[in-house]
Amino acid sequence: MNTITQKKPPVHKHDVIIVGAGIAGLQAALQLAPHCDVAVVTKVYPVRSHSGAAQGGIAAVLASVEDDRLEWHHYDTIAGGDFLGDSEAVDVLVREADEVVNDLDRAGVPFSRTIGGGINQRILGGHTRNRGERPLARVCYAADRTGHAILTTLWEQCVKHNVRFYNEYYTLSLLISGNACGGIAAWDIQKGGLHLLHAKAVMLATGGYGRIFKTTTNSFANTGDAQAMVLRNGLCLQDVEFVQFHPTGLYDSGILITEGSRSDKGYLLNDDGKRFMANYAAELLELAPRYIVASAIQQEINAGRGINGKPHVYLDIREMGEAAIDEILPRTRESCIKFAGIDPVEQPIPVMPSAHYCMGGIPISLHGEVFADGKNEKMAGLYAAGECSCVSVHGANRLGGNSLMEAALFGKRAGVAIKAFVESNPRSPAITDDCVEEAVCELESIRNAQGKEKSAALREELQSLMTEKCGVFRNAADLHSLKTGLVSLKKRYKDIGIDDRSDIYNMDVLETLELGRMLDTASAVAESACARTESRGAHQRADFPQRDDKNWRKHSLIKFNGDEYVLDLKTVL
Numbered sequence: 001m002n003t004i005t006q007k008k009p010p011v012h013k014h015d016v017i018i019v020g021a022g023i024a025g026l027q028a029a030l031q032l033a034p035h036c037d038v039a040v041v042t043k044v045y046p047v048r049s050h051s052g053a054a055q056g057g058i059a060a061v062l063a064s065v066e067d068d069r070l071e072w073h074h075y076d077t078i079a080g081g082d083f084l085g086d087s088e089a090v091d092v093l094v095r096e097a098d099e100v101v102n103d104l105d106r107a108g109v110p111f112s113r114t115i116g117g118g119i120n121q122r123i124l125g126g127h128t129r130n131r132g133e134r135p136l137a138r139v140c141y142a143a144d145r146t147g148h149a150i151l152t153t154l155w156e157q158c159v160k161h162n163v164r165f166y167n168e169y170y171t172l173s174l175l176i177s178g179n180a181c182g183g184i185a186a187w188d189i190q191k192g193g194l195h196l197l198h199a200k201a202v203m204l205a206t207g208g209y210g211r212i213f214k215t216t217t218n219s220f221a222n223t224g225d226a227q228a229m230v231l232r233n234g235l236c237l238q239d240v241e242f243v244q245f246h247p248t249g250l251y252d253s254g255i256l257i258t259e260g261s262r263s264d265k266g267y268l269l270n271d272d273g274k275r276f277m278a279n280y281a282a283e284l285l286e287l288a289p290r291y292i293v294a295s296a297i298q299q300e301i302n303a304g305r306g307i308n309g310k311p312h313v314y315l316d317i318r319e320m321g322e323a324a325i326d327e328i329l330p331r332t333r334e335s336c337i338k339f340a341g342i343d344p345v346e347q348p349i350p351v352m353p354s355a356h357y358c359m360g361g362i363p364i365s366l367h368g369e370v371f372a373d374g375k376n377e378k379m380a381g382l383y384a385a386g387e388c389s390c391v392s393v394h395g396a397n398r399l400g401g402n403s404l405m406e407a408a409l410f411g412k413r414a415g416v417a418i419k420a421f422v423e424s425n426p427r428s429p430a431i432t433d434d435c436v437e438e439a440v441c442e443l444e445s446i447r448n449a450q451g452k453e454k455s456a457a458l459r460e461e462l463q464s465l466m467t468e469k470c471g472v473f474r475n476a477a478d479l480h481s482l483k484t485g486l487v488s489l490k491k492r493y494k495d496i497g498i499d500d501r502s503d504i505y506n507m508d509v510l511e512t513l514e515l516g517r518m519l520d521t522a523s524a525v526a527e528s529a530c531a532r533t534e535s536r537g538a539h540q541r542a543d544f545p546q547r548d549d550k551n552w553r554k555h556s557l558i559k560f561n562g563d564e565y566v567l568d569l570k571t572v573l
């Protein structure tokens with residue numbers, strides 16, 4: 001067999017490269033397109049980005065259906081995040097949210113309307129009137145297709161403004177020399193071949209890492225690539241132990257059943273036919289913050305009250321009636337019928353907690369600048385926004401509707417900051433041969449790999465391990481065995497074998513590249529989860545059941561120094 005080599009990859013030059021075509025990436029691209037040459041690199045076709053799967057909605061204080069205040073949204077976000085969110089960042093989120101919704105409305109997002117023609121708003125868990133008095137309608141929506149509506153509208157606008165798209169290009173690595181980022185290396189999935197893209201600034205908007213878990217609501221693309229790229233460059237990740245488990249994933253695929261289906265006419269039942277949420281959140285019941293509902297379901301399952309002994313409970317929405325279900329939850333009904341063979345108009349839906357959202361990620365400033373040390377020092381020309389980043393609005397747990405807003409709002413802010421950066425830094429930083437060489441070597445070693453391990457099998461082992469040992473409830477023994485398991489998987493990864501040597505849509509190569517990054521990101525999650533000896537928000541330690549503000553009201557920062565993972569802490573602002 002011939003060895004595959006590609007020594008001199010073609011170089012493409014742009015002012016700005018954005019990696020990721022979800023809501024965060026496209027919002028930034030739209031800020032930049034009128035002013036400079038911006039290119040978006042995405043491993044899936046833009047409208048297939050995970051943002052398109054968001055159903056529930058996007059949170060903003062519009063008060064279009066009932067009285068609402070910025071300070072209530074601020075309070076709910078901080079309290080829902082179990083007091084780990086940065087107040088400064090939350091302040092920006094709540095203050096600028098209405099402008100973002102109005103911009104999206106003007107750009108053509110078909111929001112559901114009130115009878116009077118305003119943007120309609122719905123209740124999602126954790127959003128309350130007057131600091132917890134009762135649930136409040138604060139979340140704007142487009143039926144249960146909100147993410148799809150926003151994503152397709154932004155994409156159309158990008159096409160209109162001549163944004164250059166590199167569709168189905170997989171970004172392998174950042175081209176960083178010294179303390180500046182000057183581009184990326186990317187693999188053309190459609191045709192094969194490595195490409196170098198040089199720019200004055202690079203923005204990461206690659207989404208979350210839900211796919212490191214077996215049961216997840218996330219799309220296949222959410223493998224934590226940028227988080228791993230950052231770790232590989234010696235930079236750190238913040239608060240990655242906080243992974244939100246959505247309470248209602250469809251059993252057993254994990255597909256999301258939106259929180260919009262939980263209400264006074266949509267409730268949870270255990271095997272005894274009892275509505276059990278009253279035992280866990282007497283006031284807010286099914287609409288309590290997600291980590292409370294997810295841990296309640298998990299406790300019912302652990303106590304043997306899963307339906308017929310299986311690891312799921314029921315979500316019963318039959319009381320809503322067919323007309324209401326078809327009007328506000330059409331996609332939910334369709335998913336239940338297609339993926340579980342159950343029509344929720346007639347039968348209760350089997351649900352279980354499913355890995356859903358990553359609160360932690362690449363630490364950034366309020367303008368999307370990536371902190372090289374996680375705290376003060378910035379990496380010149382490197383930006384991030386959306387779920388791959390951590391500006392820390394969600395703290396230890398995010399509220400429904402707050403992450404579409406975070407992606408749209410901080411994506412826009414990053415775009416504005418990048419525009420100013422490229423205006424004052426008209427030249428791209430020099431790219432050294434070393435960082436190019438690294439990407440070329442990794443790719444060649446994988447394309448020629450002839451070891452005995454298969455990436456599909458290793459991926460499954462990784463996902464099962466993460467779900468089993470780092471799920472809704474965690475403890476020291478499980479986390480230590482997870483760390484040992486990950487070391488062994490990383491070792492076996494070095495003995496990987498590839499069967500497909502072709503160039504066109506080589507999924508074997510792509511999935512192997514992804515797996516290497518998933519292992520790095522998963523290790524950072526495991527290390528941080530092991531270090532945090534308290535229960536806070538989505539991080540529930542069975543062996544440390546209390547929140548420990550004295551020692552742990554701190555952000556975790558984890559980095560890889562080449563030999564081991566090193567943890568640092570950062571003050572909550």
Ligand SMILES: Cc1cc2nc3c(=O)[nH]c(=O)nc-3n(C[C@H](O)[C@H](O)[C@H](O)COP(=O)(O)OP(=O)(O)OC[C@H]3O[C@@H](n4cnc5c(N)ncnc54)[C@H](O)[C@@H]3O)c2cc1C
Binds near residue numbers: 019023024044052385
């Ligand atoms: C099922 C589901 C429902 C949700 N519902 C809601 C909701 O109702 N309200 C809410 O506020 N939030 C919701 N969320 C969360 C929210 O949708 C996401 O946090 C948000 O959309 C993330 O946007 P993003 O732009 O950061 O990333 P994504 O939309 O995930 O986009 C990531 C992009 O990065 C690209 N990419 C990744 N890796 C690479 C690589 N190596 N090279 C090149 N490109 C790459 C992908 O191709 C993609 O274009 C939901 C999430 C899920 C999973």
